[in-house]
Amino acid sequence: MSDFNKDFLFGVATASYQVEGAYNEDGRSMSIWDTFCRQDGKVYKGHNGDVACDHYHLYKDDVKMMKDLGIEAYRFSIAWPRIFPEKGHYNPKGIDFYKRLTDELLKNDIKPFVTIYHWDLPQWADDLGGWLNREVVDWFGEYVSKLFNELGGYIRNWITLNEPWCSSFLSYFIGEHAPGHKDLGEAVLVSHNLLLAHGKAVEIFRDINSSDSKIGITLNLNEVFPATDSPEDKAAARIADGFQNRWFLDPIFKGEYPKDMLELFGKYAKTDFITDGDLKRISQKLDFLGVNYYTRAVVKKGNDGILNAEQIDVDNEKTEMGWEVYPESLYNILMRLKNEYTFDLPLYITENGAAYKDVVSDDGHVHDEKRVEFLKKHFKQAKRFIDDGGNLRGYFVWSLMDNFEWAHGYSKRFGIVYVDYETEKRILKDSALWYKNLISTRTI
Numbered sequence: 454m455s456d457f458n459k460d461f462l463f464g465v466a467t468a469s470y471q472v473e474g475a476y477n478e479d480g481r482s483m484s485i486w487d488t489f490c491r492q493d494g495k496v497y498k499g500h501n502g503d504v505a506c507d508h509y510h511l512y513k514d515d516v517k518m519m520k521d522l523g524i525e526a527y528r529f530s531i532a533w534p535r536i537f538p539e540k541g542h543y544n545p546k547g548i549d550f551y552k553r554l555t556d557e558l559l560k561n562d563i564k565p566f567v568t569i570y571h572w573d574l575p576q577w578a579d580d581l582g583g584w585l586n587r588e589v590v591d592w593f594g595e596y597v598s599k600l601f602n603e604l605g606g607y608i609r610n611w612i613t614l615n616e617p618w619c620s621s622f623l624s625y626f627i628g629e630h631a632p633g634h635k636d637l638g639e640a641v642l643v644s645h646n647l648l649l650a651h652g653k654a655v656e657i658f659r660d661i662n663s664s665d666s667k668i669g670i671t672l673n674l675n676e677v678f679p680a681t682d683s684p685e686d687k688a689a690a691r692i693a694d695g696f697q698n699r700w701f702l703d704p705i706f707k708g709e710y711p712k713d714m715l716e717l718f719g720k721y722a723k724t725d726f727i728t729d730g731d732l733k734r735i736s737q738k739l740d741f742l743g744v745n746y747y748t749r750a751v752v753k754k755g756n757d758g759i760l761n762a763e764q765i766d767v768d769n770e771k772t773e774m775g776w777e778v779y780p781e782s783l784y785n786i787l788m789r790l791k792n793e794y795t796f797d798l799p800l801y802i803t804e805n806g807a808a809y810k811d812v813v814s815d816d817g818h819v820h821d822e823k824r825v826e827f828l829k830k831h832f833k834q835a836k837r838f839i840d841d842g843g844n845l846r847g848y849f850v851w852s853l854m855d856n857f858e859w860a861h862g863y864s865k866r867f868g869i870v871y872v873d874y875e876t877e878k879r880i881l882k883d884s885a886l887w888y889k890n891l892i893s894t895r896t897i
């Protein structure tokens with residue numbers, strides 16, 4: 454048994470499109486996810502975020518729920534289409550919601566951690582090429598400048614992007630997420646423009662915000678294992694690690710793209726979009742790194758002709774997403790970051806959690822013992838990292854409440870709080886009560 458120190462932040466996380474609803478209220482315009490949900494076959498049963506958890510109207514109750522649980526920090530994202538519903542047109546009503554939410558959090562001693570971009574690109578931007586158009590860097594700059602000027606006095610912790618890997622490779626190569634393209638060359642270009650936008654935001658932040666405000670980025674990272682010790686499988690694991698992890702970690706922390714991946718991508722993608730000064734902009738010093746961890750990957754030599762690395766199914770405990778439960782990789786990823794990339798830079802686990810088949814029992818409770826076990830095992834690995842000298846500052850459980858799970862719609866429940874979407878009633882799951890106890894005892 455060991456304790457998390459008094460400064461360690463126990464938090465929860467959500468994202469605008471997944472919880473807010475009010476998709477067309479107070480001037481919000483369409484995002485690429487509003488559009489994507491309306492395209493046949495893209496999202497489970499055509500679910501969308503029009504209403505979601507109605508957090509836009511129920512935020513005060515949700516903040517009270519967090520307060521009652523002893524939550525110390527709340528990671529949420531801002532919907533760009535509320536702030537700039539049209540190119541160059543600022544919507545003060547959009548900012549007003551986030552001022553109300555932030556005010557409620559601060560009144561309840563809950564630290565706001567804001568994700569500036571969590572995938573809901575305004576549709577007007579996508580109509581102009583979106584992340585494929587390098588001008589997006591300027592549109593993003595206008596957006597972040599407004600946020601820092603309007604909210605910078607209340608919000609001290611900023612995350613530029615949530616998971617650029619998802620906004621690029623999952624959205625433009627694999628095609629599972631909006632806008633659903635399937636072109637590796639596009640995905641590589643998009644990943645570069647995302648990182649440029651990240652760098653632009655950091656530059657603006659350094660100009661506008663005081664030093665007691667902090668800025669970082671959140672990356673989804675996983676540990677990649679070869680299916681066997683064969684040279685082919687080991688080579689596949691190296692490429693998968695480059696595709697998932699090093700393609701983002703290297704430019705951000707080393708100021709260069711990994712050569713093996715540049716060479717591989719270069720066969721399928723123009724990489725002449727990298728111009729002088731780009732990598733300097735991308736690799737500016739950050740105040741922290743956010744890590745989203747869910748599962749590891751085990752890969753064998755594949756034959757897709759591009760990455761030639763195929764994830765295999767492992768006979769082990771899985772969540773409802775089909776993701777293997779593998780807590781040790783959380784420790785291993787954090788140690789790799791400390792030894793190879795971030796050193797003493799503060800780290801936050803900005804997402805970790807699991808989807809399980811949650812049901813409301815006859816007693817009116819949700820006995821999600823699998824999620825309790827999942828969280829317990831992962832918090833133990835986080836504490837192990839701290840005990841081994843790791844500079845881990847906080848942990849945000851994904852998610853505060855069940856919400857819109859992207860292509861899976863509302864069919865997957867990640868919350869420590871159950872949401873009855875018919876009534877929007879919230880029910881604390883056993884995992885919420887477990888978390889409340891962890892926070893009060895600070896002992897795992």
Ligand SMILES: OC[C@@H]1[C@@H](O)[C@H](O)[C@@H](O)c2[nH]c(CCc3ccccc3)c[n+]21
Nearest residue numbers: 468615616619673745747804851858867
């Ligand atoms: O899938 C659970 C959560 C999402 O609800 C969050 O919005 C997103 O930040 C997030 N990232 C990951 C890991 C990367 C991933 C996302 C979606 C699909 C496959 C992998 C898991 N999650």
